[in-house]
Amino acid sequence: MQYRIDKRSGNKLSVLGLGCMRFPGMFGRADLNKTEEMIMRAVEKGVNYFDTAWMYPGSEETLGVILDRNNAREKIYIATKLPLILCKTASDFDKYFNQSLERLKTQTVDYYLMHSMTDAQQWAKLKSWGIEEWIHSKKKSGQIKQAGFSFHGSADEFLKILDDYGWECCLIQLNYSDENFQAGIRGLRAAAQKMPVMIMEPLLGGKLATGLPKGAVKIFKNAGASGRSTADLSPAGWALNWVWNHEEVTLLLSGMSNMEQLEENIRLADASAAGMLGETEKAVYSDVLKFIRRACKIGCTGCNYCMPCPKGVNIPGCFSSYNTMHSLGFVAGMQQFITSTGLTSETGSGPGLCVKCGKCESHCPQKIPIMKELATVRRRMEPWWIKLIGVCARAFFGTKRKK
């Protein structure tokens, strides 16, 4: 296994982290034996970072039981997350944290993350509830070793949150299909100067492994046939290598749900290195991307020059989701749209917030008619049933959306 150093804590972290959202078995009811086999095989091969969350059904409990009965807690680092969406008062911080400790059968959490931050306003609200003091007290007691946040929002909001607290780690989405999506490369570079950066969705929910258009798969296959280092590399392997190639990345999370995926990922991680990709390989990604983007509808490069929008619309996030829907399918597009426009959050950042003030369009180097395209995105990606899901989710979580 390859390791990279978390410079803040000195921890030596495996470049492959095990994402614990989808264990083998039914969602929420993991097959304990199969999961145990997989987790212990990962530990044996040197994987030492396990990422779970209070919100992942059955995940903390399953991980806790397996680590306990194999005496493996001290061999690994556990990352788990505070379900911000469920927190209504300051007392909820303790409530969910204690439940996580109990489920994980542990006294300490190595990396404790605020789950799914989307904007600075959300962080400001947490601060008004005393979250900074709460984190400080947990660190002082030794129950939290490193404090951080996971993020789904625009790059501008990410940078604001990043600079507003002494975070010790962050978890962001990154893959080769869109390096400007959410925090993106800009966020990665800024964060890596201060803290370890963990990467989620390196395979875009599996789309870059098994959902690529046939032509893109062929490009990878032909490239593999001509280069020794890339021989027999699957599309998933190409996608993971792209992430590991960045020296700013500390580790990536892969949500493996069977032994075959685990063994492949371990092999890839063993052979990975920062700066491993040469010009020939980079040209292959570029060809694949051209192929994928041919199916894209809006020529947005994610440069962010149109941001910030005074009404809080995540313009590049909306366009990227719309393009993903056309290039990689409806589910992948909607998944991106929901996470990047804060469907359940207080303010949201979807296309429906646009008041057509026109401030953004003159900044766009691609001359995209932003207002018109946002209306299209809204029609296609905010149908009545998505709005209904948002309303129900906000009612369920007790989130009041500001007008």
Ligand code: SF4
């Ligand atoms: S036109 Fe719409 S998207 Fe553009 S800045 Fe104004 S409100 Fe924001």
Ligand code: SF4
């Ligand atoms: S300025 Fe244009 S190309 Fe850049 S992110 Fe905004 S819409 Fe996209």
